[in-house]
Amino acid sequence: MEAKSKTTTTETVISIRNVEKSFGDYQVLKGADLDLYKGENLVVLGRSGTGKSVLIKIISGLLTQDAGTVSVLGKEVSQLNAKELLELRLRIGFSFQSSALYDSMTIRQNLEFPLIRNKKNLTKGEINKAVETVLDAVGLMQTINQMPSELSGGQKKRIGIARTLILQPEIMLYDEPTAGLDPITCLEINRLINEVQERYKTSSIVITHDLTCAKEVGNRIAMLLDGQFQRAGTFDEVFDTDDQRVTPFFEYNFIQ
């Protein structure tokens, strides 16, 4: 398995500077700096509880940082009013670790929901076409009338991704896309993330501690250690080190 190479663009779509975030006395982020370039898949690696998910929740405005700045598509997230934040969120897709499908709705209704809420001028035919297009993109057309409870974990993840794609976002945030899935389904999800990058021209941040996923989807890898990004670069650059905080990731993932 070859690691992906860096993209050539240097246009920044997300810029994170000196971000700090604490929960009570526990400081999770201690001055994190990170850039996401247009068109790339950036994988954020780190141990559980190091603030990876907190970081993407700050990017999407679900949480607010205690200090520092987070600029998304040229807009400082914490300075936006409610309306501006809603507008920005239309340009960001967020795939949750738990998939977060609305369990009282069918798959069709789950996919229609963001469209009906945000694109009020669309006809029923246009909505149906958009739903079928994203379902086709994730290869799950047959589930259209099923309930989320009838799907497997991998199918739920894909539908979760499809639901974010329906608004055609410029940025995708994946929170642990392969967590809890079998190895074959993990490979399918990795492939889907790459397909999304190519087909929808998205720039993505992928939060994971799965090195197979990191190697397969990441144009760049950034390691979050002790609340800061300590290492960033291609897969090989990041893991070409004797740093005892980094090498265990490599050893335990059996992909040498």
Place this chain on the structure above:
Amino acid sequence: MFLELYRVHLFITKFFKEAFTPPFEGKEILKQCYQVGYKSLALISLTGFITGIVFAKQSRPSLAEFGATSWLPSLVGIALFRTLAPLLTALISAGKVGSSIGAELGSMKVTEQIEAMEVSATNPFSYLVVTRVLATTITLPILTFYTAFVGLLGAFLNVTLSESASFSAFVQSFLESITFLDVIASTVKAIIFGFTIGMVGCYQGFNSSKGTEGVGKAANSAVVIGMFLVFMEEVIATQITFMFRT
């Protein structure tokens, strides 16, 4: 304690702010009204009917001692309309609807569905909380009048089992006992009860945590706190109504 009260205050303030801010969720409010009414209707019908029968049966011997059985429709009317119908409806709704709202929103919270709604550019407070609170506030007065009507039917059934009685005369006597103040007071009470039940259910669900344990706790708290507040409001409302009556 004070921190919790402050959070409740913020939640209620946010409700009034969001309720008057477009976009208005008319379709979702109607859907929730149907849900609230539908969920409670069977139990309310049964309880209201049985209450009417039992109340008439228990009151009749005492009235008969004074030769005042003709006052039975008035007594039933006053008891049902002033207190029993609003209170029974509210308690049943707190149990059925309050717990359902608490569990539903709690489950959505712990499975990140509320956050998913937020990141897909939908205001979850407006879509989930405002619609449910408005639905309970609108539906409770309607259910209260329905309970009173069903209770009246129960009382009439009890009367007709022991003597021949005219339904129209029974209803007329029932209606004559009810004043305009009773109608206003019961309606206002039902609106307050509905608002309380919806608000408590939504607050508990929206602020639930700790996984499935939190969902159970949210549903349970929605019922217990909802019922407690309904009783407190009933006491206060009765005092205020008596001030207007005298």
